[in-house]
Amino acid sequence: MKQFLSFVKKEFYHIFRDHRTMFILLGMPVVQIIIFGFALTNEVKNSRIAVLDMAKDEASASLINELEASRYFEIEKYLLSYQEVEAEFKTGRIHMAVILPQNFSSDLLHLNTAQVQLIADASDPNMANTLTNYASAIIMDYLERITDGRKLPYTIKTEYRMLYNPQMKGAYNFVPGVMAMVLMLVCTMMTAITIVREKETGTMEVLLVSPVQPLKIVVAKAVPYMLLSMVNIATILLLSVFVLDVPINGSLLLLVLESILFTLTSLAFGLFISSVTNSQQTAMFISLTGMFLPTIMLSGFMFPIENMPGILQYISNVVPAKWYYIIVRSVMIKGTGLATVWKETLILFGMLLFLLFMSIKTFKIRLA
Amino acid sequence: MEREKVITTDRLTKRFGDFTAVDAISFEVEKGEIFGFLGANGAGKTTAIRMLCGLSIPTDGKATVAGFDVYRQTEQIKRSIGYMSQKFSLYEDLTVRENIRFYAGIYGKSNRFIKDKTERLLLQLHLQEEANKLVKSLPLGWKQKLAFSVAIFHEPEIVFLDEPTGGVDPVTRREFWNMIYEAAEAGITIFVTTHYMDEAEYCNRVSIMVDGRIDALDTPRNLKQQFEASTMDEVFLKLARKATRAGE
Amino acid sequence: MKAAVIAENLVKTYGTKKEVTQALKGVSFEVAPGELFGIIGPDGAGKTSLFRILTTLLLADSGRAEVDGFDVVKNYEDIRHRVGYMPGRFSLYQDLTVEENLEFFATIFNTTIEENHDLIKDIYAHIEPFKNRRAGKLSGGMKQKLALSCALIHRPTVLFLDEPTTGVDAVSRKEFWEMLRMLKSQGITILVSTPYMDEASRCDRVALVQNGAIMSINTPEGITCNYGKALVAVKAENMFRLLKDLKGFSGLVDSYPFGEYHHAVLKPGTTEEALLAYLQQQGHGQPELKTAKPDIEDCFIALMKTTS
Numbered sequence: 001m002k003q004f005l006s007f008v009k010k011e012f013y014h015i016f017r018d019h020r021t022m023f024i025l026l027g028m029p030v031v032q033i034i035i036f037g038f039a040l041t042n043e044v045k046n047s048r049i050a051v052l053d054m055a056k057d058e059a060s061a062s063l064i065n066e067l068e069a070s071r072y073f074e075i076e077k078y079l080l081s082y083q084e085v086e087a088e089f090k091t092g093r094i095h096m097a098v099i100l101p102q103n104f105s106s107d108l109l110h111l112n113t114a115q116v117q118l119i120a121d122a123s124d125p126n127m128a129n130t131l132t133n134y135a136s137a138i139i140m141d142y143l144e145r146i147t148d149g150r151k152l153p154y155t156i157k158t159e160y161r162m163l164y165n166p167q168m169k170g171a172y173n174f175v176p177g178v179m180a181m182v183l184m185l186v187c188t189m190m191t192a193i194t195i196v197r198e199k200e201t202g203t204m205e206v207l208l209v210s211p212v213q214p215l216k217i218v219v220a221k222a223v224p225y226m227l228l229s230m231v232n233i234a235t236i237l238l239l240s241v242f243v244l245d246v247p248i249n250g251s252l253l254l255l256v257l258e259s260i261l262f263t264l265t266s267l268a269f270g271l272f273i274s275s276v277t278n279s280q281q282t283a284m285f286i287s288l289t290g291m292f293l294p295t296i297m298l299s300g301f302m303f304p305i306e307n308m309p310g311i312l313q314y315i316s317n318v319v320p321a322k323w324y325y326i327i328v329r330s331v332m333i334k335g336t337g338l339a340t341v342w343k344e345t346l347i348l349f350g351m352l353l354f355l356l357f358m359s360i361k362t363f364k365i366r367l368a
Numbered sequence: 369m370e371r372e373k374v375i376t377t378d379r380l381t382k383r384f385g386d387f388t389a390v391d392a393i394s395f396e397v398e399k400g401e402i403f404g405f406l407g408a409n410g411a412g413k414t415t416a417i418r419m420l421c422g423l424s425i426p427t428d429g430k431a432t433v434a435g436f437d438v439y440r441q442t443e444q445i446k447r448s449i450g451y452m453s454q455k456f457s458l459y460e461d462l463t464v465r466e467n468i469r470f471y472a473g474i475y476g477k478s479n480r481f482i483k484d485k486t487e488r489l490l491l492q493l494h495l496q497e498e499a500n501k502l503v504k505s506l507p508l509g510w511k512q513k514l515a516f517s518v519a520i521f522h523e524p525e526i527v528f529l530d531e532p533t534g535g536v537d538p539v540t541r542r543e544f545w546n547m548i549y550e551a552a553e554a555g556i557t558i559f560v561t562t563h564y565m566d567e568a569e570y571c572n573r574v575s576i577m578v579d580g581r582i583d584a585l586d587t588p589r590n591l592k593q594q595f596e597a598s599t600m601d602e603v604f605l606k607l608a609r610k611a612t613r614a615g616e
Numbered sequence: 617m618k619a620a621v622i623a624e625n626l627v628k629t630y631g632t633k634k635e636v637t638q639a640l641k642g643v644s645f646e647v648a649p650g651e652l653f654g655i656i657g658p659d660g661a662g663k664t665s666l667f668r669i670l671t672t673l674l675l676a677d678s679g680r681a682e683v684d685g686f687d688v689v690k691n692y693e694d695i696r697h698r699v700g701y702m703p704g705r706f707s708l709y710q711d712l713t714v715e716e717n718l719e720f721f722a723t724i725f726n727t728t729i730e731e732n733h734d735l736i737k738d739i740y741a742h743i744e745p746f747k748n749r750r751a752g753k754l755s756g757g758m759k760q761k762l763a764l765s766c767a768l769i770h771r772p773t774v775l776f777l778d779e780p781t782t783g784v785d786a787v788s789r790k791e792f793w794e795m796l797r798m799l800k801s802q803g804i805t806i807l808v809s810t811p812y813m814d815e816a817s818r819c820d821r822v823a824l825v826q827n828g829a830i831m832s833i834n835t836p837e838g839i840t841c842n843y844g845k846a847l848v849a850v851k852a853e854n855m856f857r858l859l860k861d862l863k864g865f866s867g868l869v870d871s872y873p874f875g876e877y878h879h880a881v882l883k884p885g886t887t888e889e890a891l892l893a894y895l896q897q898q899g900h901g902q903p904e905l906k907t908a909k910p911d912i913e914d915c916f917i918a919l920m921k922t923t924s
Contacts, residue, residue, distance in 0.1 A: 006723035010712065017711045202707035206766075209671045209701040211693070212724045365692070367673045408785040409756035505635060508659045535782060535811040537658030537826065538913050539920050542872045549856050563785060564812070566875040566913075588876060599875065601786060601814075608787040 007220030055104035176328035177301030191270030249335030268355035391580035407577030450519035457515035509540030654819030700772030710752030725770030757788030
């Protein structure tokens with residue numbers, strides 16, 4: 001036990017004395033949360049639009065007011081003719097144009113129907129989609145208000161509710177994703193690299209020719225990264241609750257336990273990589289392509305798995321992050337318990353056992 | 369007749385913060401001379417060589433290499449010298465021929481020159497059979513000989529050899545020194561460091577650095593006389609024992 | 617008394633079918649307890665492979681070996697408890713201080729610095745003033761002393777030192793050998809490898825290795841006594857031309873530079889006088905000729921030329 005502790009102590013010296021790595025390790029979750037939370041967001045805020053109001057009447061003016069009053073849009077320009085619309089899009093200053101036809105008010109009053117044309121720049125399809133949805137919603141609201149009290153013949157009103165995430169916040173989606181990514185990076189890549197570094201510098205030779213059981217050496221190397229991961233999880237959760245207003249709806253204990261399970265799985269993968277490689281470069285390359293990319297691409301956090309071609313859907317099943325991502329979303333956002341995620345938990349557990357088995361099997365008690 | 373001086377230094381100094389790595393060294397090296405540059409680990413040899421190769425700007429003092437100033441004309445210096453060290457010499461994953469071509473290419477020699485000389489070189493080194501083999505498959509001694517040939521391929525005025533024979537077997541070591549002699553005969557000045565004291569005897573003149581200063585500089589014979597020693601090993605030990613500097 | 621180290625016909629090859637390098641071609645020797653045994657040979661002779669097999673880091677293709685009575689394959693764990701090993705490269709943690717390195721190695725060997733302080737104190741005293749310095753910031757000679765202290769911290773019965781003096785200056789090398797003498801007097805068996813021929817004389821017995829095979833095993837004196845040829849040291853004004861002329865003399869087995877002199881190995885029947893006459897005839901004036909006592913390097917050169 002004393003041997004083991006002195007190993008862990010030594011490992012912490014390595015980490016604390018390498019300021020750059022330490023900064024990356026502890027700063028990464030913060031940076032990722034900030035990037036995903038504020039920069040890479042799908043939400044629309046103050047998007048610039050142009051308005052072509054050909055009616056110039058009471059109704060059109062108040063509809064435009066509604067649009068401007070919302071936090072989603074900012075009117076960049078009032079256009080005078082239809083020709084100007086295209087020209088304005090070409091400058092790239094606006095994302096959407098709202099066109100109100102002549103006789104907007106009278107049509108609305110007398111015919112009970114009026115048309116509003118929304119033209120969006122679909123070179124960014126997601127953005128265009130979101131913008132037209134928001135605009136439609138505002139227009140519907142407005143319509144509902146002015147027709148209130150009056151009976152319209154045959155109007156079907158759709159009512160929708162966004163479950164779990166009523167404000168459609170992107171953070172609900174990426175916080176679990178960032179957790180998976182950070183744990184993967186710290187546990188898999190850093191563990192693999194630090195073990196392989198000892199092989200490269202030759203210290204592994206000296207350690208092997210010592211009474212310490214080789215397996216103890218590698219397990220001791222994993223412990224500090226496990227602890228660091230816990231710090232990272234705490235950072236991410238604190239940031240999401242207090243900065244991004246993402247609540248933890250389910251059991252915190254369950255969330256932490258599941259995170260430990262995922263951490264162990266990542267560590268086991270890191271150990272496996274370290275026993276089959278001999279250079280830090282290869283170790284890094286394998287952990288990046290074998291773990292990090294699939295975590296981003298195939299966990300469902302960036303791109304919905306349902307939309308992928310069949311083969312990728314199958315492949316996504318072997319990515320541990322996919323299961324962890326599902327678990328975190330369920331527990332943290334939906335507030336469900338172990339009863340709903342037991343299947344995913346079992347799968348992760350199975351992966352952990354498999355990876356541990358593989359890394360013990362490939363582990364070398366000699367140099368070659 | 370006064371022979372041409374290819375290296376001159378005058379109170380050449382390099383300081384890193386409070387630490388004076390090279391402390392006002394002054395010496396001259398003549399054309400075609402084999403100049404042994406000895407010193408204990410940490411005496412300042414590497415720093416001095418870096419300044420002479422134009423890789424590091426001195427803090428103080430003057431020096432010229434091949435007639436060029438080490439402060440202002442480092443590019444010209446780099447073109448006039450060759451360099452070989454035990455650690456960095458050849459690309460292990462390139463073949464013998466590719467290595468020669470690559471280094472020759474760096475110095476902008478014509479294709480014709482490179483082609484002719486490559487074949488001549490392979491012949492001299494008895495490496496025709498191995499020309500298309502990867503360098504990593506060659507024994508160490510052959511690699512070092514090849515590395516030396518590559519370092520003087522562009523016919524530099526001076527070649528700097530940093531422990532060129534470390535770990536090489538005694539027979540190949542002597543073959544290597546034979547190549548050094550031939551290069552010196554051809555007018556190339558040799559500036560060499562070594563930990564083998566018998567090799568110090570092969571130099572025309574030897575300087576011994578202690579704590580950043582040159583404490584002795586003369587022919588091996590005169591040095592042995594001066595320090596009342598029977599071998600260069602004894603001379604070196606007598607001088608280096610005085611060192612007070614611990615770190616590097 | 618049983619030998620401390622036994623190697624029997626060790627063979628080790630690297631690489632696949634296409635390019636096979638034979639690192640060891642059947643190496644056998646025995647080292648007695650308490651002996652200071654040198655493995656002398658250039659880089660690529662197979663020294664490191666041999667050390668790695670004996671320290672249980674590598675498996676030999678064939679042959680067997682014992683260290684301290686334990687088989688290197690079957691009882692590798694026992695061996696790991698009782699040997700000290702210093703690999704060729706500096707293999708300590710550069711980002712830990714001198715003291716932290718030593719403490720770390722003490723704990724992994726289940727001991728403490730205090731317990732074996734008397735064994736390492738003479739060596740550690742040299743570096744103790746720098747105990748709070750990071751190992752990466754030490755000079756070559758001090759790194760080597762620290763590495764030796766770490767390898768000794770658990771009082772090993774057999775100490776393996778793979779090229780401890782490579783790249784180290786003459787002063788530190790001398791000090792290092794004095795330390796090995798001191799350790800030997802404490803009863804530790806020491807195997808040390810080196811490419812420097814002049815270090816052979818400091819060993820009790822040496823094995824001269826080249827291309828994966830042992831050319832000769834004996835005491836340093838034994839090796840030089842078996843030289844069996846007449847050796848002459850020659851010196852003249854122009855040493856470079858002298859060497860060329862020696863090569864042209866048919867009465868010699870070999871000639872090569874040797875420090876201040878050139879060594880000429882005479883064929884049976886060639887006399888020093890004949891050589892002198894030849895050199896004078898070649899215009900070397902009054903060359904200095906004297907009978908030389910062969911040293912290990914002369915023997916190594918001779919053995920290399922007869923075995924290849």
